[in-house]
Amino acid sequence: MSVIRQLVESVPLPNMVEIRQRFPNPTVEDVDDTVNRAFAAESSSIAWPSSGEIAVVVGSRGISEIDQVTRAVVNQLKSRGYQPFVIPGMGSHGGATAQGQKDVLASLGVTEDFVGAPIRSSMEVVQLGQLPNGLPIYMDKLAHEADGIVVINRIKPHTAFRGPYESGIVKMIAIGLGKQKGAESCHKLGFGHMAEHIVQVAEASLQTGKILAGVAIIENAYDRIADIQVLPANGILAREPALLMRAKSFMPRILVDEFDVLVIDEIGKDISGDGMDPNITGRYATPFATGGPKVTRICVRRLTERTHGNANGIGVADTTTKQVFDAIDFEKTYPNALTSTVIDPVKLPMVLENDKLAIQTAIKTSNVLREADVRLVHIRTTLHLDVIRVSESLLPVLRNRDDVEIMSDPMEWHFDAVGALNTALSWR
Structure with a gap:
């Protein structure tokens, strides 16, 4: 067993609850x-x-x-x-x-x-x-x-x-x-x-x-x-x-102002110019924009297919997976940094073997006294914030809001034999 796995694999993962966030919804139909x-x-x-x-x-x-x-x-x-x-x-x-x-x-x-x-x-x-x-x-x-x-x-x-x-x-x-x-x-x-x-x-x-x-x-x-x-x-x-x-x-947002870990299923240029919208994550690559929640650690699981290997934005994450690393096309990624002169978005976070270890590493390094009490939010992308998952520890601040609906009982995380998150079981 690798030293990395020994240090991380015992980190507990919190039970998660699926919630629906409600926002204003004017819509063009035609x-x-x-x-x-x-x-x-x-x-x-x-x-x-x-x-x-x-x-x-x-x-x-x-x-x-x-x-x-x-x-x-x-x-x-x-x-x-x-x-x-x-x-x-x-x-x-x-x-x-x-x-x-x-x-x-x-x-x-x-x-x-x-x-x-x-x-x-x-x-x-x-x-x-x-x-x-x-x-x-x-x-x-x-x-x-x-x-x-x-x-x-x-x-x-x-x-x-x-x-x-x-x-x-x-x-x-x-x-x-x-x-x-x-x-x-x-x-x-x-x-x-x-x-x-x-x-x-x-x-x-x-x-x-x-x-x-x-x-x-x-x-x-x-x-x-x-x-x-x-x-x-x-x-x-x-x-x-x-x-x-x-x-x-x-604009949508995560209806929690401060938490420990944000897990994002996918980032890509088709989602945001920065892969994941900093207005949602609160994590900016320059000091000239502010806003969004205060988050200690961000974990990214995948790149979107439509981003064609452009991983711009991965640099503001803290942990990611080998699957993301293997999908990066630096010829597609680096021109953004060379043109914008902002290189933080194309730096590499910690690269872990699989989803489970990447999420556990984010929790372990989030400076929570009792890791079981971690405040964790799980989203598909920064474009899709109506239905998200939150740890049980966040329910006290969300349960009584008029713009939040609790949609499930607490659920465990589901990973396959190689540590990949089973999204079909994780998301209802």
Whole structure:
């Protein structure tokens, strides 16, 4: 028996209770109708070209129904007589290659057959100018050559900085539409300057007259679309901050402010730019963003299939499994760090042989006097927080809340012969 196993395998695992957390739930039921109404409401304020090709910019985030939103935007543009095409707007994601970014879109369901438009992916850019401090401003060359640009993105809190514009249309224009070079330029001086830089870059891009509108998506706490609004180019800067505040009000969270161990089944770029959303975990890779619970140890069990080996975010975990380590593609993971200049998210936590040892190691190192009393939360991903599991020790702070439903009796953990968690038995 290895020394590691000897030190860890006797650590007790708490019995777990499945609970349902309730959050506000406004939901868009018909994506096509909502997109069409949003364009109709703002059409007179959009500087439509007389004809030609329109680039529809789509990012790499795991946005709910992004394939359907993209198709609805494409159809809306076709109905106005334009020839739309889709381009990836994702900075350095997809390994910072044209094919890699096209593959990311396909993994999100954004394919030529589904959206009804060609997908043109290139890392070539044109330089529009430079910021007052000398940093260059870039735009995707294919988009710049089009007769117009429509940018699609979700509005939500960023994972590494705070400001009136965080993740949204402005950031997509500055970083996503700027491709790897634009992302690298915006990140050059670090996240302490990001809130300022993305606005300056977006202003320069808007001044080209190429950008027609932004399609802003707000999601509810259940990973469903809560609202879709079209922002004409001349209204993006004025209207996005209010949408960000609204998006923050819809954010899910773990309804415990402080606990010892967080076990996360999966992380990935399709879940969050940081693999797991720091707004949920409370664990940030920079000092320029705060919020979320206070957690002593984080254990990550797997990478999502859709992340394609990109393990960005694993570095803020404390323990993980050999299965995660073996799944990491460093060619896909490191470009994010090299572009953003933030390397903590790609560092490696303790790597344990299996799920059981990884969870036990997180408990053992969480500085709890009696390990049997550990306060532990188990979630599938940071996108799915309606049904979660909590240790019995957390029931006193959750049992009497109106927004919490206790769904099960206390349950033991179920592992197979090689220490892998049996999720079919662990989750009801």
